[in-house]
């Protein structure tokens with residue numbers, strides 16, 4: 600039977616996000632949300648915006664939000680692009696900046712949205728294997744005219760690359776757009792935003808879903824030289840010239856301004872992560888060094904799938920990927936102190 604849509608859409612294999620369970624009493628450590636919630640100043644900003652801005656269309660250029668992000672990084676706002684979550688920003692990046700005829704490179708173990716965008720926009724790609732320590736080795740990335748993308752810290756491993764490695768990569772690949780997806784950078788990493796002025800081919804993508812605890816509002820952004828930003832704006836305007844709604848804008852501005860809350864909650868996540876790592880190691884897990892708000896751990900004896908099933912029976916959900924090389928790992932988001940303690944206690948009965 601003939602279909603009304605174009606042939607390749609039937610072949611699309613869309614990204615499947617982590618489970619968002621309906622039951623409220625579960626301990627949800629499966630999608631790397633921030634356990635602490637947004638700053639009280641953000642809630643107040645949303646309240647104010649709800650009372651006087653909903654009747655009007657938002658500013659199509661998101662000027663105030665872009666300025667707040669620019670101020671945080673001490674950069675000109677012409678370097679900032681915003682969108683509905685970094686997933687949408689990444690969609691525009693793939694569409695606007697990666698050439699369809701030249702393969703792009705990303706790690707074989709990485710964010711599973713990248714191959715989906717490649718399929719959607721018909722961009723070819725080559726997967727570059729992680730090294731034996733599950734790290735990205737920048738020496739393995741050489742591309743001309745294509746593009747390079749990976750998360751730093753990588754997901755789902757949590758492993759961090761130093762800024763000096765990113766710079767080495769940039770120096771070697773001046774003809775390729777290099778996109779660093781910094782969804783988790785604020786939990787111990789050093790952002791490559793400081794390099795964008797020196798490297799016209801660098802684009803840094805970030806999100807307010809993790810370190811600013813605004814996953815529900817969908818705010819992401821990209822920082823790069825104005826030429827790259829302009830390419831994104833052209834693609835974005837062709838979809839929807841009002842990218843970030845008024846409530847999300849107000850919240851995002853307040854979140855960027857409340858630096859003290861941001862710093863304290865990131866540090867609290869890091870402190871809790873250290874406790875979770877120690878606790879898991881004491882239970883016989885190998886834990887990859889993490890600079891994210893999650894850990895990636897494999898047990899010396901017990902099977903990851905069985906542990907995940909056992910945790911679920913006790914109301915705790917974590918992420919298990921049934922993929923080559925990582926089927927023995929669990930990705931566990933860092934929760935509140937109480938949730939992490941509960942995780943370790945239940946884990947103790949399972950391994």
Ligand code: PMP
Nearest residue numbers: 684685686710750754782806808
């Ligand atoms: N990049 C990476 C590496 C991620 O893990 C995520 C979250 N799933 C995203 C981007 C997208 O985050 P958001 O769309 O919430 O900004």
